Structures are given as C-alpha cells and as structure tokens.
Amino acid sequence: MLFLVLGCVVFSPLMSFGFPYLVVEPDMGSRLMWDINPAGLLVVGYDLYGDGKAGYYTLRPVIASFYSTQDITSIAQSFPGCPIFVVGYSEDVFYYIVAEHPLFYAIDLDGDGVWDLMYKDVSEDGVNGNEVFYDSPSGMFASDIVNY
Numbered sequence: 291m292l293f294l295v296l297g298c299v300v301f302s303p304l305m306s307f308g309f310p311y312l313v314v315e316p317d318m319g320s321r322l323m324w325d326i327n328p329a330g331l332l333v334v335g336y337d338l339y340g341d342g343k344a345g346y347y348t349l350r351p352v353i354a355s356f357y358s359t360q361d362i363t364s365i366a367q368s369f370p371g372c373p374i375f376v377v378g379y380s381e382d383v384f385y386y387i388v389a390e391h392p393l394f395y396a397i398d399l400d401g402d403g404v405w406d407l408m409y410k411d412v413s414e415d416g417v418n419g420n421e422v423f424y425d426s427p428s429g430m431f432a433s434d435i436v437n438y
Contacts, residue, residue: 311397312409314417332388343401348392357382391416406430
C-alpha cells in the first residue's frame with residue numbers, strides 16, 4: 291500500500307521559465323510512479339500529456355528514511371514542509387522524507403523511457419528561472435540548449 295502526504299505547496303499550472311520544456315512541478319494527482327534511484331534520490335514521474343506515460347520527472351534528495359509504527363500525522367509534525375512517501379508493511383511503515391523542492395527536473399519528450407533533458411536547481415527553490423541545463427542523457431540536445 292503506497293501513500294503520499296505533501297506538506298508543501300505544489301503549483302499545478304504548467305508554466306515555462308525560459309528553458310525548453312521546463313515547467314512548474316505538476317500537481318501530485320498526475321503522479322504515475324515514484325521510486326528511489328541508486329544515487330538516493332526519490333524520483334517522481336508525472337503524466338503531463340494525458341497519455342498514461344510519465345514524461346516529466348522530479349528528483350529530490352531523501353533527507354530521512356526509516357521504519358516506524360507511528361502514524362503519518364506524527365511523522366509529518368517532525369518534518370514540516372517536507373513531502374513524505376510511505377510504503378506500508380504488515381505492522382510497520384517505511385517512511386521516506388524528501389526535500390521540499392526537487393534538485394533535478396527531467397523530461398522524456400518522446401516517451402521512450404530515456405530522459406531527454408535534465409535541469410538542476412542548485413537552490414532547490416522550485417522552478418522559478420534559476421535552474422540550469424544539466425544533461426541530455428538521450429543525446430537529443432547539445433549542451434548549448436539555451437541557444438535553441
């Protein structure tokens with residue numbers, strides 16, 4: 291059983307801030323999946339296009355992870371403003387507490403499962419124009435993407 295409690299403001303209007311395809315983090319209601327990657331970042335995939343495929347991803351640092359018998363309300367009080375992802379087991383619950391805002395944003399433009407664009411938000415303050423091009427894992431874009 292998977293649950294999500296979001297203790298921060300998440301903007302739902304899709305807005306660009308000058309970089310191709312970079313938009314404000316979608317509403318958690320369009321979330322299709324979440325997982326922990328090998329680097330210890332929690333990856334959330336969103337369906338922006340209504341096609342049932344994740345095409346936009348946020349990657350947040352995990353700031354705490356632990357088993358607990360406490361309820362989610364008690365845990366949330368200890369981590370104000372931080373999203374909490376939960377995996378329920380028979381008696382215990384495993385909690386992932388993540389940073390309020392993503393460190394990375396990734397976009398899969400062609401739906402092939404390979405990220406085409408990655409942006410880094412060193413300030414971790416949400417999409418507001420201070421993000422920088424980080425990589426194009428698929429090779430679709432060159433490092434001078436700001437000139438497109």
